[in-house]
Amino acid sequence: QLQLVESGGGLVQPGGSLRLSCAASGSIFSINTMNWHRQAPGKERELVAIITSGGVTNYAHSVQGRFTISRDNAKNTVSLQMSSLKPEDTAVYYCNADLYTVAPGTSVPDRYLEVWGQGTLVTVSS
Numbered sequence: 014q015l016q017l018v019e020s021g022g023g024l025v026q027p028g029g030s031l032r033l034s035c036a037a038s039g040s041i042f043s044i045n046t047m048n049w050h051r052q053a054p055g056k057e058r059e060l061v062a063i064i065t066s067g068g069v070t071n072y073a074h075s076v077q078g079r080f081t082i083s084r085d086n087a088k089n090t091v092s093l094q095m096s097s098l099k100p101e102d103t104a105v106y107y108c109n110a111d112l113y114t115v116a117p118g119t120s121v122p123d124r125y126l127e128v129w130g131q132g133t134l135v136t137v138s139s
Contacts, residue, residue, distance in 0.1 A: 015039030015128060019108050022133030029137070030096045035108030035130055037089040042115040042122040047084050047091035051104035051135075058107070062093060076102075098137045105132040 021033040037044060046065050052058040062082035063071045070082050079098075084091040091108060108130040116123035 015041070015114060015126070017108050017110060017128055017130035019106065019130045019133040022106060022135045024136045024138065025098055026139050027098060027100060027137055029098050030094070031098065031135060033093040033095070033106055033108075033133060033135070035091045037110055037112070037128070040115045040117070040123075041089060042113040042120075044086070044089060044110050044112040047082075047108070047110045049082060049091070049093045050107045050109060051102075052107070052132075053101070053104040056104075061106070064091060095135070098135075100137050103135060103137045105134050107132045 016039060017035055017037050019033060019035045021031065025031050044066060046063055048063045049061040050058050051061050061073050061076055062080055064082045064084050066086060072080060079096050081094040110128050112126060112128060113122040114124045114126060
């Protein structure tokens with residue numbers, strides 16, 4: 014079954030650090046971009062960071078210089094290292110990926126999908 018599973022959320026004090034991880038599994042042929050989004054209470058979901066298969070990254074202005082996205086293409090994982098956390102970083106963080114599935118019984122690409130994880134809560138509070 015195709016899925017993304019996040020881990021690493023929790024409670025952290027302002028100024029602290031936290032590392033989120035996301036693992037993709039299932040019938041995956043290749044993954045294009047892997048991204049982190051977040052949704053704070055009462056707000057719309059926003060894009061936090063993007064990383065392409067070639068390692069090109071881009072960040073939301075609000076996290077630039079504090080967050081670092083990285084990925085392991087061999088393991089189909091993406092991580093988000095968060096430092097200098099602020100209360101306004103409190104949100105549910107979602108991993109998502111744009112990927113090709115592999116056709117059953119073959120080694121060729123099948124469908125192009127956008128897949129989302131279930132989210133992990135990050136709370137920044139003293």
